[in-house]
Amino acid sequence: MASEKIPAPLTFWAPSAEAAAEASCAALEAAITRIGPDQVLAFVMEPVGGQASGVNVPHPSFARRVREICARYGIHLVFDEIVSAFRTGRFLAAHHDPEAMPDVPVLAKGLAAGYAPLGAALVSAALAEQVAAATGFTVSHSYDASPIACAAGAAVLDEITERGLIGRAAVLGARLRGGLDRIACHSPLIGDVRGRGLLLAVELVADKETARRFPEHADPAAIIRRHGLGHGLLLYSRRQNAGRYGDWLLIAPPLVIDEPTCDELIDRLETTLTKATPEVLASITSR
Numbered sequence: 001m002a003s004e005k006i007p008a009p010l011t012f013w014a015p016s017a018e019a020a021a022e023a024s025c026a027a028l029e030a031a032i033t034r035i036g037p038d039q040v041l042a043f044v045m046e047p048v049g050g051q052a053s054g055v056n057v058p059h060p061s062f063a064r065r066v067r068e069i070c071a072r073y074g075i076h077l078v079f080d081e082i083v084s085a086f087r088t089g090r091f092l093a094a095h096h097d098p099e100a101m102p103d104v105p106v107l108a109k110g111l112a113a114g115y116a117p118l119g120a121a122l123v124s125a126a127l128a129e130q131v132a133a134a135t136g137f138t139v140s141h142s143y144d145a146s147p148i149a150c151a152a153g154a155a156v157l158d159e160i161t162e163r164g165l166i167g168r169a170a171v172l173g174a175r176l177r178g179g180l181d182r183i184a185c186h187s188p189l190i191g192d193v194r195g196r197g198l199l200l201a202v203e204l205v206a207d208k209e210t211a212r213r214f215p216e217h218a219d220p221a222a223i224i225r226r227h228g229l230g231h232g233l234l235l236y237s238r239r240q241n242a243g244r245y246g247d248w249l250l251i252a253p254p255l256v257i258d259e260p261t262c263d264e265l266i267d268r269l270e271t272t273l274t275k276a277t278p279e280v281l282a283s284i285t286s287r
Helices: 017-035 060-073 125-133 147-162 165-186 220-230 259-285
Strands: 042-045 076-080 104-107 190-196 199-204 236-239 247-251
Touching: 017 060, 042 060, 060 076, 147 165, 165 190, 165 199, 165 259, 199 220, 220 236, 220 247, 220 259
Parallel strands: 042 076, 076 104
Antiparallel strands: 190 199, 199 247, 236 247
């Protein structure tokens, strides 16, 4: 079974978030037309980006238009919520927009909080019956439905529910976002703050006024990450195609974070950026 990709609706580098959404949707429909709708089983997308795009948040028109295109051509819409589930202030990021609900959301990571490897796909009763009436559900891997992994997942879901962690992700995410916005106001390195709930990121730029990217030889996030370690921060970052699609830092603390720790995270990040900025700016011209 072959797969094909379309350009992601990366909002920060586009003329507008809506323009990015329109371009991606046009590419999707063109690909379906070229391949043939009867040859396309499903379209897989992240409703809110994860590590691949630095928590890119598409314009709402993107998911709605994709939902319409998939329904029109009889194609299943799959949301990759491996990173976004539980984190954005709703059980699924999909729940932020009822007009663009997927046929199948896929979960992992937060489902067992790292205590055990566990993933799941959620489907409607109608879709489950359709599969059952055709080929059925084939258990094909040695560790499918592992009782230990499932027990860990059940315990994690109990904790998430009993402690109200999904709702707290929205509240503490807003607190964290406010701190990041404050840092961005005076940091020459931050061009964008984005995300939802406790899934956030900051985009790093070489020139804030022009949103200029860093040159290929520079790696600003690596410098900031190193300084972060000296201030008690573990920061996740990724260069996308040697900086062609940007540089960013992922800010996604555990769901059990509290208000004082949120504030401490912001303070440490601010100190880290202040200390790292001269070295980051010097890396632009040094080879």
